[in-house]
Amino acid sequence: MVEAKQCPECNSSKLIYDETRGEVICGACGLLVEEKMVDTSHELRSFDKSEKKSRGGAPISLQKFDKGLTTNVGEISDIYKLDSAQATRKYLRLKKWQERVSTSIERNLRLAMSELRRVASFLDLPSVVRDESARIYNFVLQRGLVRGRSMESVIASCIYAACRSYNIPRTLDEISSASEVERKEIGRTYRFIIRKIGLKVTPSSPKDYISRFSSTLHLSPGTQNEALKILQKAEISELTSGRGPAGIAAAALYVAALINDEKKTQREVADVAGITEVTIRNRYKELLERLDLEDKMKIKENERRKKKKQQEVE
Numbered sequence: 614m615v616e617a618k619q620c621p622e623c624n625s626s627k628l629i630y631d632e633t634r635g636e637v638i639c640g641a642c643g644l645l646v647e648e649k650m651v652d653t654s655h656e657l658r659s660f661d662k663s664e665k666k667s668r669g670g671a672p673i674s675l676q677k678f679d680k681g682l683t684t685n686v687g688e689i690s691d692i693y694k695l696d697s698a699q700a701t702r703k704y705l706r707l708k709k710w711q712e713r714v715s716t717s718i719e720r721n722l723r724l725a726m727s728e729l730r731r732v733a734s735f736l737d738l739p740s741v742v743r744d745e746s747a748r749i750y751n752f753v754l755q756r757g758l759v760r761g762r763s764m765e766s767v768i769a770s771c772i773y774a775a776c777r778s779y780n781i782p783r784t785l786d787e788i789s790s791a792s793e794v795e796r797k798e799i800g801r802t803y804r805f806i807i808r809k810i811g812l813k814v815t816p817s818s819p820k821d822y823i824s825r826f827s828s829t830l831h832l833s834p835g836t837q838n839e840a841l842k843i844l845q846k847a848e849i850s851e852l853t854s855g856r857g858p859a860g861i862a863a864a865a866l867y868v869a870a871l872i873n874d875e876k877k878t879q880r881e882v883a884d885v886a887g888i889t890e891v892t893i894r895n896r897y898k899e900l901l902e903r904l905d906l907e908d909k910m911k912i913k914e915n916e917r918r919k920k921k922k923q924q925e926v927e
Contacts, residue, residue: 675747735791745775770803782821822862839869864896
């Protein structure tokens with residue numbers, strides 16, 4: 614009986630829910646109130662010998678070599694439930710043959726998806742980027758582009774391509790440290806993959822790095838907005854073309870922090886951005902000269918000196 618609604622015809626509250634048909638019928642006048650309802654309750658059935666009852670298996674995922682659809686012979690713990698040596702030998706033989714009948718692509722995917730999950734977990738990437746990385750790797754593997762290259766470098770390149778596709782900033786240095794593959798090897802493999810499969814990737818913008826760098830440096834929202842304004846002026850002046858986006862973003866944050874009186878050393882900003890202090894210093898000088906920020910810096914410096922003198926007088 615469903616008491617939450619009333620019949621629109623006779624205003625009766627005696628509504629009957631038919632589970633097999635997915636319908637709600639009025640018990641007074643027989644009106645069909647609802648039909649084709651989806652059953653969201655748990656399915657109390659078990660398809661194996663275990664007492665654990667579940668609605669179904671895990672959802673299909675590209676991060677698994679078989680998309681989560683393959684049925685294994687059994688788990689390791691099942692061997693202790695066998696009551697005879699003959700059954701144990703049969704179990705081990707079936708499990709061995711299940712691994713033997715798998716193709717080379719399946720064996721490659723089993724190792725590659727494990728490596729992909731490890732690197733993505735280290736970089737704290739969202740699930741949509743992991744699925745995109747797995748999709749790119751599957752496409753590359755099916756076309757035979759993995760041959761002659763290490764699996765780790767191809768996985769790192771696919772992750773970098775997925776990050777670029779979804780505008781999630783991750784530098785080559787970060788991916789290199791996570792995958793333990795040289796930066797040059799990742800860049801070389803990445804350029805080869807996008808050229809062969811025709812993947813269109815937009816260039817990364819320095820603005821994509823601002824939120825992550827400022828969060829790591831514990832900068833205020835005002836400093837973050839000031840850095841975005843500086844980058845907008847830098848794009849108009851064509852200062853961002855031909856330069857690394859991480860370096861420009863780090864220099865803009867460094868300038869914005871000085872303007873808002875949130876002092877951060879060049880070493881701190883360089884460590885967060887994964888670049889050298891020389892790069893920060895060069896980009897910092899370019900921003901001051903081309904965007905006429907020297908006067909603004911002098912005004913802020915004079916204000917700080919006045920405040921310091923007032924505090925000393927008090």
